[in-house]
Amino acid sequence: MRAEGGRAILIEGVEKAFGATRVLKGVSLTLRQGEFMALVGPSGCGKTTLLRIVAGLESADAGRVVIGGRDVTRARPADRDIAMVFQNYALYPHLTVAQNLAVPLAMRRLSALERLPLVHRLVPGNAARRRAIAARVGEAAAMLRIAHLLDRRPGQLSGGQRQRVALGRALVREPAAFLMDEPLSNLDAELRAGTRQEIVDLHRRAGVTTIYVTHDQVEAMTMADRVAVMMEGEVLQLGTPREVYDDPCDIRVAGFLGSPRINALPGIATENGVSLGTLALPLRAAAAPGSAVTIGLRPEAIRVAPLGLACRVEHLEYLGAETLLHARLEAPEARIVARLPVAAGEGLSRGDAVRLGADWERALVFGADGKRLALHQAARIDA
Amino acid sequence: MPEALALSAPRRATAVLGEASAAWFLVAPAGIALFLLLLGPSAALLALSFSDWELGAPTLAWIGFENYAELATDPVFRAALSNTLVYVRVVMPASIGLGLGVALLIESGTRLRAFFRAVYFLPVVSLLVAMATAWQYLLHPTIGPVNKLLAMVGIAPVNWLGSSDWVMVSLCMIGVWENLGFVVVLFLAGLTAIPADLYAAAETDGARSGLDRFRLVTWPLLGPTTLFVVTITAIRCLRVFDTVAALTRGGPNNASEVLLHMMYREGFSYFRIGYSAAITVVFLVIVLALMLVQTRLLDRQVHYG
Structure with a gap:
């Protein structure tokens, strides 16, 4: 996608504090037209606050928000041309599904007078507008396969159905942006996986720029075009799911994405690389020789190797398709988790000595401040 | 097994009987209180409204409506x-x-x-x-x-x-x-x-x-x-x-x-x-x-x- 492909949403230097707590410390993000961006981070990182500022439900202390080329920093939510999906769905309990879906249209297309019960019959042209709204509601309901539920109230629906109605209420209008606040977090695991794909499909069909807030890295990685990883009120990294996983710029990003967590091994920078215990690794690290660094190694980059680092097995987790090996590295002292093929884990048990090697070219080196020091070097040592 | 079934049938009957009397027994305090405090006085009130009783009078007559x-x-x-x-x-x-x-x-x-x-x-x-x-x-x-x-x-x-x-x-x-x-x-x-x-x-x-x-x-x-x-x-x-x-x-x-x-x-x-x-x-x-x-x-x- 080209840079001039249009800026659907521009967030610039947004700051927010609640009392003495600085929730957002100058966040800037640019979303391309039609892009699906996931805002991911642990709870309390400020992602929901940022979304609410984009929606206009919260005001920014500093910075600005531009949606579809229009500065909306001071605009009311109703004037921002956005649709939002809430974590708890926020459906109107007294209205039927059809009425819930019609609210965003009725609020915009009908005057206050036309929305009054009974009175609306007296307003000319009203019937035609109402028919148009009903037709659009029908389309959205068909798209989400909830047409058979139109006469029910939210209280009579299952969690998954409510979730669809909430999506429908966003889809029924064609807004400049969809804002989704953890829409799947109240669904059970199975339903969540199915709905994930469905939201991606809906997004592809509607082509509306979407910000999707989640604390679930799987959702972020599987659904988004780009992922913004937020921590402590800052966007640490913005990139495609591949970039943020393979090429994290910060140990916190590397630690947040991936399950089990990335291994963090204490290394020391040397003249021509990094040393890990007795092992000299030709990893170019822009650090003063002798300074402490952290070597990040994904569990899937580790394997059992006869000449590897000496470790002791702490416990094994058999997951069916693979085995997670939790081990203690003896020198330097560190914990290691390895994702092994089931066959490689066979015969190992608690307390056994095991030697672990790695694809060292996949190792990531971080400085004492947690920032990434250098890109990996294409050198393979099979220790 | 058949023995156990034969045994359990009469026992179940007594259990049901016991259950019913236990239920009445447990409901009794609330039931009595309800009657004494609410239903009884209301019934008395209704009865009095069909009488000509005056406070302190030794007798009363039923006078209907x-x-x-x-x-x-x-x-x-x-x-x-x-x-x-x-x-x-x-x-x-x-x-x-x-x-x-x-x-x-x-x-x-x-x-x-x-x-x-x-x-x-x-x-x-x-x-x-x-x-x-x-x-x-x-x-x-x-x-x-x-x-x-x-x-x-x-x-x-x-x-x-x-x-x-x-x-x-x-x-x-x-x-x-x-x-x-x-x-x-x-x-x-x-x-x-x-x-x-x-x-x-x-x-x-x-x-x-x-x-x-x-x-x-x-x-x-x-x-x-x-x-x-x-x-x-x-x-x-x-x-x-x-x-x-x-x-x-x-x-x-x-x-x-x-x-x-x-x-x-x-x-x-x-x-x-x-x-x-x-x-x-x-x-x-x-x-x-x-x-x-x-x-x-x-x-x-x-x-x-």
Whole structure:
């Protein structure tokens, strides 16, 4: 996608504090037209606050928000041309599904007078507008396969159905942006996986720029075009799911994405690389020789190797398709988790000595401040 | 196995019997209390209303519907009934309307919420008879501050509690003052129960004005609260007694006579217990009818399942 492909949403230097707590410390993000961006981070990182500022439900202390080329920093939510999906769905309990879906249209297309019960019959042209709204509601309901539920109230629906109605209420209008606040977090695991794909499909069909807030890295990685990883009120990294996983710029990003967590091994920078215990690794690290660094190694980059680092097995987790090996590295002292093929884990048990090697070219080196020091070097040592 | 089955059959029968008697045994204390405290007295009341018993009289005679027949022609009863209904019709909507407004203002404010809540609730917790004395002073025709204030803007003094034209107006004002805090506190509780997300959804859905949000979210979600408030306020208004007893004693010339005060006078001033019981039965029928309307008709429309 080209840079001039249009800026659907521009967030610039947004700051927010609640009392003495600085929730957002100058966040800037640019979303391309039609892009699906996931805002991911642990709870309390400020992602929901940022979304609410984009929606206009919260005001920014500093910075600005531009949606579809229009500065909306001071605009009311109703004037921002956005649709939002809430974590708890926020459906109107007294209205039927059809009425819930019609609210965003009725609020915009009908005057206050036309929305009054009974009175609306007296307003000319009203019937035609109402028919148009009903037709659009029908389309959205068909798209989400909830047409058979139109006469029910939210209280009579299952969690998954409510979730669809909430999506429908966003889809029924064609807004400049969809804002989704953890829409799947109240669904059970199975339903969540199915709905994930469905939201991606809906997004592809509607082509509306979407910000999707989640604390679930799987959702972020599987659904988004780009992922913004937020921590402590800052966007640490913005990139495609591949970039943020393979090429994290910060140990916190590397630690947040991936399950089990990335291994963090204490290394020391040397003249021509990094040393890990007795092992000299030709990893170019822009650090003063002798300074402490952290070597990040994904569990899937580790394997059992006869000449590897000496470790002791702490416990094994058999997951069916693979085995997670939790081990203690003896020198330097560190914990290691390895994702092994089931066959490689066979015969190992608690307390056994095991030697672990790695694809060292996949190792990531971080400085004492947690920032990434250098890109990996294409050198393979099979220790 | 067949042996076990054969054994278990009679045992199950005794278990069922035991279960039933245990159930009766467990229900008994509550059942007896219910009868002694509520159903029994109500039945006695109904029975008394068909008698001519006077307090202290050694005998009574069953006179059928005579008490009710007398009520139908008693001008005092007619005044009491109509005054009570006027009181309900004025005080209930006024205190509910004002109370909702005050509750919305308090809820939308950011500061001093607890303070306002406490202030509005004061009349509810204070002793009404004592407060009535304060009202008596305020509304006193010659030394009362209300009339003095009116005089300052050139309005002739009003005999608030002493003239038959004004006495119900005064009682209704005091009634609104008395009920307002109660209504405010109930509505405040109802308002805090409305999820904030619904307002956020309403705003993003295009509800720009406060009125739009009120119609889309606040009013429908307050439905159960409103229903409760309407019922309880109606009953509180029907029960009006303290202010009448303390301030007007039904006067002047029965212009402020109400059901419960008349019942009290017939029963405890004139000792006509039978007649007084008949008035109470009428009162109870009205209250029961109100509760029926609530549970049967309105309840279904405000609880969204």
